[in-house]
Amino acid sequence: METVNPLKPAEPRDRKLSLHVVTWNVASAAPPLDLDHLLQLDKQDPNLDMYVIGLQEMNRGIMSLLSDTAFEDPWSSFFMNVLSPLSFVKGNKGGVNICLKFYGYYVSIINCHLPPHLANNDQRLEHFDWILEMQNFEGPDIPNILDHDLIIWFGDMNFRIEDFGLHFVREAVKSQCYSDLWEKDQLSIAKRYDTLLREFQEGPLLFPPTYKFDKNSNNYDTSEKKRKPAWTDRILWRLKRQPHTDSCTPRRPAPHLSLSLRSYMSHMMYTISDHKPVTGTFDLELKPLVSVPLISLMPEGLWTMENALLINYSFTPDFPSSPWDWIGLYKVGFRHINDYVSYVWVRDNQVSFNDGLNQVYINISDIPETEDQFLLCYYSNSLRSVVGISNPFKIQPQAFLEEDPLGEVQPQI
Template structure:
């Protein structure tokens, strides 16, 4: 049955050229984090894993907290670390204490990563709640921004990089306006919403030429901006754009899928695939037929279990059939995705392929004895 693929997740339209592939539901009470992935990189992303630490009122209420969503990209360990730290100017010591606690408790032993700081790339972002000291008295408030002040004196904070802040403080606004809220809350404007990153020490010392080393991972900031047009909150959202250059530690994808023959709706299809020598398959692997823009690994048109639908296997070549009963009648452009439940990843993907609408009449079908590929 299909019960193992049930999901209450509802896809939304995607207009960005990047395709969002959401591999795993977020932890309860935590915000949705989407990993944005280019189609060609998907087979080289694996091992999605998560961790979280509630904070606020000793962690019982969970009004604050941190969630980490991590994965392997071309053999490098990547971590997206979203934090909502304690607020108020006077709470800086407790805020830093909460952050230290989080770093101690966020471990990923199953991935052979002892501590969150052992990731090759750590992206730290969220409502960090760092305030501005004496905002009303300053002509240059950035000099008294608590986060910038900490980076001058704290060795851990010095390991994180951040771009220049070319935008005004992102908090606290009257909702549905661009005016700061100076009501009885008496909160001072501040750059509470931040995006920082940290590269592992070994990667910081890469040579300029990627051909000179086995590991090369370079991250270049292209933009760092807030978006004043979104006014539904007392915060203004912040985005960052990076240019990433790396030397892959994986030369070929674990699985290469190839569609066979001419693909026509209403006819069962055959998929051929090969596996890299060190990749071990299991009965929990399946091949999905997805629209070209994949919103979710389980947002398939139809699928087939590799073990149950295997029709041929010899000399490293395997063939699986996919029943056509789930195909859309109008055809269209699709991808074949080789999926692993145990790895929570797409480990192989075909090039985009066209499935044609079936225009044959019953007479045509009888003439070809039920084989649409007969000439």
């Protein structure tokens, strides 16, 4: 028989998250009609919690820039058309480096495109170090990137295969003797002597080199340049190491965070680019360092189209609240943080607050009647991120009130 002390906080349970990482140099091409295989949506149960998608050489022409400003780029639009109905949401982060916090752990995601050509290997390595050294994040107490608990680094890294001639490389690829090429892969060579790069791990290269192909085919480069095939498109990761206890003990990963590679593969069926996309699927297991979310919020009482909606929310003592924080009302399946149906500034429409419990109201008189489910999201201006999401709920389209035998007014739906 197990007994539980209700006054003692429960120990946080281990969490397991599944991440699917995609890197693809799309060579200015438009999205194809079907990307289900790339996103593992052709599997009966993909069992994925997060997509991390990084593209290189997206079309940046005038029309594309106008589209990005007025709407969003066609690739982002395509991915979200597919993923938003499955409850995946594209956050408001931009650039090549994204910092996330999972249950108290810092996770950094880097998408890069390093210098090309066989002879520029030293320049690639310089860029690798420079990217790490130059990363700074705005926000309170965010550590240096090398102190993040996990770094996932991927992209068109442009590392090539040295020494071997074109004929040898192509024959090795044709016969699937990939191990003959590994020892001359520039990234593998650099990891032997570069101390920082050595800390990054990678899955085995058991798929054909992903560059360079004739577009709209699976043939390696037949142009006059006839570039050697190479594994230019890579996915690496690095777990933060514990400090040395003594000079004889090697550093080990943090005991409460682990990352295991489920699959690492290329996708030969996509031919729109001279690169093939590469995906890595990971299982991230961790013991939460925090068990209470920064923000907890929920609708209060029965929500109907006829009323202003009352929202209860609370936050932890260390939460950096701001007058510019706001709560948005969203339909389940929304694509972006700006896709709110309505919103409210938490300070302007505050009803009451005491002992960390706050109440605000939001006007929904202009919301059309719908059977859709909704969510509440709390956006922190200080953290530049959504820090709280409610459970799904429905807004009743109409409420009729009648008096029960005890004289109390009850809603009748």
